Amino acid sequence: MELQFEDIEKSYKDKKVLKGISVTMGTGVYGLLGLNGAGKTTMIRIMADVLRPDKGRILYNGRDIHDVGDEYRAKIGYLPQDVGFYSDFTGRDYLEYSAALKGMEKAYAKKRIEELACSVGLQDDLKRHCSAYSGGMQRRLGIAQALLDNPEILILDEPTSGLDPFERIKFRNIISAYSKDRLVLLSTHIVSDVEQIAAQIMMMEYGVIHHMHSSEEYVKMMAGKVWLVEMSAEELVEYQKQAVISNVAAKDGLMEVRVIAESRPADNAVQAVPNLEDAYLYIFNFHGQ
Secondary structure (H helix, E strand, O other): OOEEEEEEEEEEOOEEEEEEEOOEEOOEEEEEEOOOOOOHHHHHHHHOOOOOOOEEEEEEOOEEHHHHOHHHHOOEEEEOOOOOOOOOOEHHHHHHHHHHHOOOOHHHHHHHHHHHHHHOOOOOOOOOEHHHOOHHHHHHHHHHHHHOOOOOEEEEEOOOOOOOHHHHHHHHHHHHHHOOOOEEEEEEOOOHHHHOOOOEEEEEEOOEEEEEEOHHHHHHHOOOOEEEEEEOHHHHHHHOOOOEEEEEEEEOOEEEEEEEOOOOOOOOOEEOOOOHHHHHHHHHHHOOO
C-alpha cells in the first residue's frame, strides 16, 4: 500500500498553511513532528479527506483519493485533535454510535468494543457518561473509536494529549502492535511520542516538511553539533538569550547546559551524544542547513 502526496498546498484567506507538501508513505508508523501552528492538522485533515487542498493531490495506490471516494474513506481511522462527545452518551454509546456510522455489523462491533476497551484501559468505565471522563479517558476513548474497524490507514492528531506517562507508554505499545501491514500517521509536537515507534519521522515548520528520516538518521546528522557547557546560573541568564539550549541540569554548584551549535560554543565545551530532540531543535532553529 502506498499513499503519495503530490505538491499539496492550502491557504486560509491570505495565509498559506501548506507550501507544496510532497511525501510518499507505505506501511508502518510515520511521525509528523512540528510546533503548534506548523500545519500538521491541516495536512492530516486533507489526508483524511475532510478538507480539500487548493493545489495538488493525494494518490492511494496510484489513484486520486477523490476518485476512490467512499472506498478510500472506509479505509481510514481518524482521531482529530478535538473530539466532541454527546453529553448524554456513555462510553459504550459513543463506540456503538461510531461503529454504526462506520457500517460495522453489530455482533462484530460488540466484540471489537470489548477488545478495545480492554486495550485502552476503559473496560470498567464504558457505562459512565463521557462527560464524566477525565481528559485522558476521553482521549483513550477517541483512540478506541479510531481503531474500531481495523482501518488500513490510521491518522492520529496529538493522540497523547492529556495522557499521563504510563498511558503514553501503553498507547505507544498499542500503536506498535497495530501497525503491521498498515499505515499509521502520528502527528505531535512531543518528540518522545514518535522517537521509539516511528520508522520515519517528518519535521514540519510553517507548512514545509524539512526532512523525513528515521530516528537513527536524525541522530547521525547531529554528530558534532551537541555540546555540554558548564557555567554559573548568572552566566546562564545571559547565555540563553543567544544560544539554542536543549537541557539544563545542576552539577556540582554549576549549571551543565546542553547546547546545539555548529561549532564549539565555548572553550570548556565537550561533545555530547545526540538524540532526536536535539535534531528537532536544530532543524527548527537552523533549518538543517
